[in-house]
Amino acid sequence: MNHSLYIHIPFCRHRCHYCDFNTYTGQIGSIPAYVEALISELRIVSLAKPDIPIHTIYFGGGTPSLIPVSIYEEIISAIKAGFMLGSDCEISLEANPGTLKKEYLHRLVGLGFNRLSIGVQSLDPFDLVRLDRIHSIWDVLESIHHARLAGFDNINLDLIFGLPWQDLETWKKTLLRAIDLSPEHFSIYSLIIEPGTPLFNWYQRGLIKQQDQDLEADMYELTIDTLKGSGYEHYEISNWAKYDQNWDFRCRHNLQYWLGYPYLGIGAGAHGFSDGFRTVNTLTIHDYIKRMSQDDFLQMPFPGTPAQISMDAIDIKTQMSDFMMVGLRLVKEGVSEARFRKLFGRSMTEIFSQEITTLTRQGLIEWSEAEERKLHLTKRGVFLANRVFMAFV
Numbered sequence: 001m002n003h004s005l006y007i008h009i010p011f012c013r014h015r016c017h018y019c020d021f022n023t024y025t026g027q028i029g030s031i032p033a034y035v036e037a038l039i040s041e042l043r044i045v046s047l048a049k050p051d052i053p054i055h056t057i058y059f060g061g062g063t064p065s066l067i068p069v070s071i072y073e074e075i076i077s078a079i080k081a082g083f084m085l086g087s088d089c090e091i092s093l094e095a096n097p098g099t100l101k102k103e104y105l106h107r108l109v110g111l112g113f114n115r116l117s118i119g120v121q122s123l124d125p126f127d128l129v130r131l132d133r134i135h136s137i138w139d140v141l142e143s144i145h146h147a148r149l150a151g152f153d154n155i156n157l158d159l160i161f162g163l164p165w166q167d168l169e170t171w172k173k174t175l176l177r178a179i180d181l182s183p184e185h186f187s188i189y190s191l192i193i194e195p196g197t198p199l200f201n202w203y204q205r206g207l208i209k210q211q212d213q214d215l216e217a218d219m220y221e222l223t224i225d226t227l228k229g230s231g232y233e234h235y236e237i238s239n240w241a242k243y244d245q246n247w248d249f250r251c252r253h254n255l256q257y258w259l260g261y262p263y264l265g266i267g268a269g270a271h272g273f274s275d276g277f278r279t280v281n282t283l284t285i286h287d288y289i290k291r292m293s294q295d296d297f298l299q300m301p302f303p304g305t306p307a308q309i310s311m312d313a314i315d316i317k318t319q320m321s322d323f324m325m326v327g328l329r330l331v332k333e334g335v336s337e338a339r340f341r342k343l344f345g346r347s348m349t350e351i352f353s354q355e356i357t358t359l360t361r362q363g364l365i366e367w368s369e370a371e372e373r374k375l376h377l378t379k380r381g382v383f384l385a386n387r388v389f390m391a392f393v
């Protein structure tokens with residue numbers, strides 16, 4: 001079965017004020033040893049199960065665009081040596097504006113990268129300063145310009161709304177400016193003030209407040225309506241793409257997760273799911289390198305690697321719950337009854353009879369019968385999606 005490959009690059013120049021991701025600053029010097037460890041991990045998985053077909057690769061972070069192209073050449077060669085890379089493989093790189101130079105982008109395209117996900121977050125100078133981003137609006141414009149010249153025709157912009165100091169008007173300005181840049185895809189999330197971040201510290205000291213929930217819902221609704229009016233299909237709770245009969249710029253890598261297909265997680269803190277096992281890698285760069293530099297591990301059962309702190313067999317009931325929770329994120333497509341039966345040999349309506357009846361009565365989910373019978377969120381359900389997902393836990 002086609003797999004996806006997620007590769008984590010946990011290096012950043014500087015930590016943004018809202019960030020609690022698994023990333024580290026001041027460790028650029030560890031990049032060569034880290035890459036060596038990544039290549040070992042790729043080799044171990046591919047030896048345990050040779051020639052797995054790979055149809056998407058996603059380099060996430062962190063700031064993957066901090067890594068020199070020569071290193072990506074090594075990683076892609078290692079992937080080609082151990083896996084069967086599809087000729088139309090989607091290869092994405094997460095990048096920060098301010099780290100993308102013309103020559104760098106040209107070489108990435110030459111190497112087969114065909115999707116760029118740019119962490120813009122806001123197009124308001126005040127927001128960028130408060131979030132402590134390393135880039136300016138000018139850097140965003142320049143990055144997109146260079147990416148287009150290099151040949152990237154599939155660009156995602158990441159944005160955040162619901163900033164504590166933001167009102168509807170300032171969010172609308174960011175969104176409209178972003179639409180003017182004509183990306184093929186948007187990932188847009190509301191801010192969560194995470195413990196341990198400077199924003200959380202400001203919040204505890206009373207310097208900022210949580211965003212008002214009604215205003216946040218208004219911002220989300222404005223986002224949905226504005227992007228629809230600009231030709232973007234709202235295909236997942238937080239994702240929009242140019243998508244019609246002529247083109248499909250939905251993120252194929254993330255669709256793999258949402259549709260419950262297998263993926264391998266390589267690198268510090270990466271998660272995977274394959275052959276009924278869920279894997280979680282050790283978080284820190286130091287421990288990752290240490291674990292991967294042991295030399296007595298070459299034979300490990302797939303999808304095990306020494307980097308993992310857990311590799312758990314997922315029971316069928318949990319797999320069915322995950323399938324519902326993750327699949328319902330696909331707001332238009334929803335979950336297919338036929339596919340559920342094919343995967344699990346049981347009927348979705350039989351297993352989740354009570355949950356489906358309750359949520360349907362509450363107006364949060366409904367059946368569509370267009371081509372095949374599928375369960376999906378209603379418009380009200382999109383706004384109360386967490387309540388729906390929790391019902392399947």
Ligand code: SF4
Nearest residue numbers: 012015016019023062
């Ligand atoms: S660039 Fe991204 S990963 Fe790095 S610190 Fe900022 S938000 Fe976190």
